[in-house]
Amino acid sequence: MxxxxxxxxxxxxxxxxxxxxxxxxxxxxxxxxxxxxxxxxxxxxxxxxxxxxxxxxxxQLMWVAEAHKGWESELATGRTKSEAFKQLQQLAKIDDVAGVP
Amino acid sequence: MADAVEVEQGCLARVRQHFRQELDGLRNAGLFKEERFIHAPQAADIEVEFPAGATPRQVINLCANNYLGLSSHPEVVAAAHAGLEARGYGMSSVRFICGTQDIHRELEQRLTAFLGTEDTLLFPSCMDANAGVFEALLGEQDVMIADRLVHASIVDGMRLSKAMQDTFKHSDMAHLEEKLQEHQDKRFRLIITDGVFSMDGDLARLDDIVALAERYGAMVFVDDSHATGFIGKTGRGTHEQKGVFGKIDIITTTLGKALGGASGGCVSGRAELVEMCRQRARPYLFSNSVPPVIVAGALKVLELISRTTERRDALEENTRCWRRLLTEAGFDIKAGESPIVPVMLYHAKLAQDVARDLFAEGIYVVGFFFPVVPKGQARIRTQLSAAHQKAHLDRAIEAFVKVGRKHDILNKSKKAITERYGL
Incomplete structure (x- = not known):
């Protein structure tokens, strides 16, 4: 109730x-x-x-988009949902591959 | 009191348990990194203790960044000794308090002349240079557009900056152009790339990148750590090789690879940008600089490589020879011109097995696989040095062929290898 x-x-x-x-x-x-x-x-x-x-x-009010994988996590904000997800995609992609020294 | 001790012990036990599980996870995934102890100066022939406790064995080193063979060069070692005597061991201060010696500034000026820029600022490492440069120069009105295969230290540095982060597909100029068009509303646009990419050994298309930067009003940043000293006709770097010497706004590079291989790095470029790093870059402001002994060694290295191109020419010849030997033997290698020569095996366990068998044959190489390289792109990265003699390469190819035959990977296409071993 x-x-x-x-x-x-x-x-x-x-x-x-x-x-x-x-x-x-x-x-x-x-x-x-x-x-x-x-x-x-x-x-x-x-x-x-x-x-x-x-x-x-x-x-201001914003959209928050989060992504988690193992011990990694990414969080992005945007005025629209697609803006937040676009930034989230960049954050997740930027070290998609760890690379070598 | 007894309760507090129990709580603390309980907390510590939970922490230990958590990280033991994490470490087990790394071991089970084949990602656990083990150090191998070298019982000699860095060189083409080294004595390696592996696994820990084993009797050290003599191997040919094909995995160092000792591109010019200067890590243990007698003149460099002597200069370092002299520097130690003349200027002491440490500075016990950051640069802007009382940690700057005349030789720090001399090295910065020599690097500026060598790289063809306007000014240079030393950092404790190139990792630190990359960690500090973006935050110091860019704000939230700006955008950083990075090649998707840039070095991890650049990624970390970008994350520390307030500027918007964007990426373009590796060496894809059409995609970079799209991104530059998309970000015309930003105050500053910074294109970010490695000069030579450490995984594949390929060179950035700096000529095309500079042309796009000029067309769309962007700055260009290049991490030339795997190029300074040997790429280009006189070893100035990728910008020399690609015909855009003097046109790069910011170069970062390292003293920890070809230039003596000790440690230290720098930001070099337009005077105002470098000066702003001097004022704002946190790894510079809050950390001691390169110690005098390394500065003295690096000055000697610059003198040696400015005097003659003999060493970079020898490296170029070794690279050509090694690429030819591998190709003739039937290995699948990444095409290119740099002394980073990846031997493609595609399958993670195969890469580990081949590296282990080569070590048993006296060749020191390392297998790389996901997440260090993309999935299905496992390989052994071989790296040439001017210190290698023809005899080293002959012995190495003999071992590669023996191990290649054992695993039946010679003259096999990617399709054949992946059909047999999987991805």
Whole structure:
């Protein structure tokens, strides 16, 4: 049962969301909630401190793409999903072959 | 207190267990690296203890980067001794505090003249030069476009930079052009390549790369570690060989291969770029430079190779001879002109077995396979030296033929080898 601060949305019968669909819906709603009701304003203090220190600061919502293989991992961000994956591809490809000394 | 000790021991046990499993994984995958102890100066003939504890045996060295045979040259050793006496053992300081001697600057000036650039900055190694150069020069408005087979140290250096990373297919100029067009919106574009690629021994198409750079307003970076001292008519490097001497914006190279083989590297190029590295490159700022003994040895090396091209000519002749011997014997080698001559075996275990059998025959070579080289491209990398005599190459080819016959790989195509051994 949903608590008083949980919103339940009934999906149409025909909808069969994948795990990725669910993750993206959750992320979207989390972003909306965070924009409207942030859990704290601590980030503002950090931003102010950085500005005082001479930094130009901006924050934005981004896509994150991750890849893992054995002990290796790559992470890329992008304003669009394809931008994030394009960068991820480069990061993964750049040392695809370890090379010799 | 007793609990804290138990927790600490438990933590250490978990750490040990984790890394033992990782190391077992490397062993099981055939990727565990074992050192072989050499009981002599670096040379064409060396005494090697392998496996550890075995009686050292005399072998012909076909896997060193001792391209000009200067690692143990008497004049270089004498100069190093003199440098040690005159300038001491260590500097106990980074360059910009009190770690710069007159001979550091002299070596930088001599390298600048040799490489045909405007200025040079020494680093503790070329690995350090590559680790520091991109971060020092490029920011998030810029893009680095690297050949996909560049050296691992370049990859690490690129990862430390905020600039966007992109790659082009190995030596594919059409693909590089596409990338240059795609990145016209960036502030600076830097094309990154090795001069001679360490896996295949092939040369970068620097003439075409420079032409593309001029057309699309890009800078060119070349790591010439496997070329400086011997590629090109007077051994200045790949830019000399490809007719673009003086047109490369940034060259990195090493003192750890042909130029005496000790250690040390440099960034050489446009004056402002080198100066910015002096101000910002972290491996330069936070690490001692090359010690005086190596600086003195390297100065002698530059004197020797500027005086005569005898050694690079001998290396060129040895390379031609070795390539011909291997081809006539029926081995499948990567075509090219550099003294890196890969003998293609395609199958990882075959490469290891052939290297082991050659060692038993007195020839020291190493088998390389995935992930060091692409899957299905296992090979033995042989490397020539000016120190090799014809007799070395004759003995080596005799052993190669004997081992090749044993594994039935002579005069066999890639298809035949892979059908028999797999990929």
């Amino acid at each position: 949903a608590g008083s601060n949980v919103i339940e949305v009934t999906l149409p019968d025909a909808a069969t969301p994948t795990r990725e669909d669910i993750e993206q819906l959750e992320a979207t709603f989390r972003a909306i909630v965070d924009l409207r009701f942030p859990d704290s304003r601590d980030w503002q203090k950090v931003e102010e401190a950085l500005v005082i220190d001479g930094w130009t600061v901006r924050s």
